Amino acid sequence: MRPSRSILALAIIATVPATALGLLTASGPSAAAASPVHTPVATAPQVVADAAVAPKHAAAKPKPTAVHHVAAPARHATTTRRPAVTESVAKPVAKPAEQSVSKPAPKPASTTPAVHTGNDYPYAGATTNANDKWGFTERQCVSFAAWRLARNGHPLDNGTQNWGSAFHWDDAARTQGVRISTTPHVGAIAQWNAGESSTVWVGGGQGRFTAGQYGHVGYVAAVYSDGSALIEQYNAQGDRNYSVMRMTAPRYLF
Secondary structure, eight states: OOOOHHHHHHHHHHHSOHHHHHHHHHHSHHHHHHHHHHHHHHHHHHHHHHHHHHHHHHHHSHHHHHHHHHHHHHHHHHHHHHHHHHHHHHSSOSHHHHHHHOOOOOOBOOSSSSOOOSOOOTTTTOOSOOBOTTSSBTTSHHHHHHHHHHHTTOOOOHHHHOOOSGGGHHHHHHHHTOOEESSOOTTOEEEEOTTOEEEEEETTEEEEEEOOTTOEEEEEEEEBTTSOEEEEEESTTSSSOEEEEEEOOSEEEO
């Protein structure tokens, strides 16, 4: 009795060595396919993630830098224009208007036929602080004013009338009954108390004259049509010298 085909197949399989079956299992198509598929699947997402992040990060950096360099020059150019505009506006100052205001000095209008000026003071060469014959210190404003009054017939005596320093002359004038006025006239004595100031014309323009701590007096030699006066005096500038100036004064005596 022949064995059946099933029995023969089992017999053949039974005769195959165990090592042959192990080789088939290790190198079979199912085993070879399972091993390499796992590695690409695990690494592929990582590569894709790096490629997606890198381009975005690199492209974002230049934009702020480019905007900064474009905006900075424009801001600098706007700032540097302002000084130029300010300078051009400041150049036309009102100096021409001040020059146009100055007018030719009015001619003296004296109440006497002639204006007598000149350094005929008898103590012009004095080198000491001796008193003159009216009781005032030589080459001081009070001594020169006393000399001019004496020449015009109004001699003073400082020893008995107590005229004192120039700042006291207005008080002495009241005591002696001498006229005091704010209007000059030829022959009057212009008088300033200590620290008082008034207008003076020097070098073609106007300035300010301020009396020192002893005050100041001078002789009115002429009067201008605008109310200023031509004043002869000594020691007006603290140098004990003679000078003639067109001035105004706070008050006039005699």
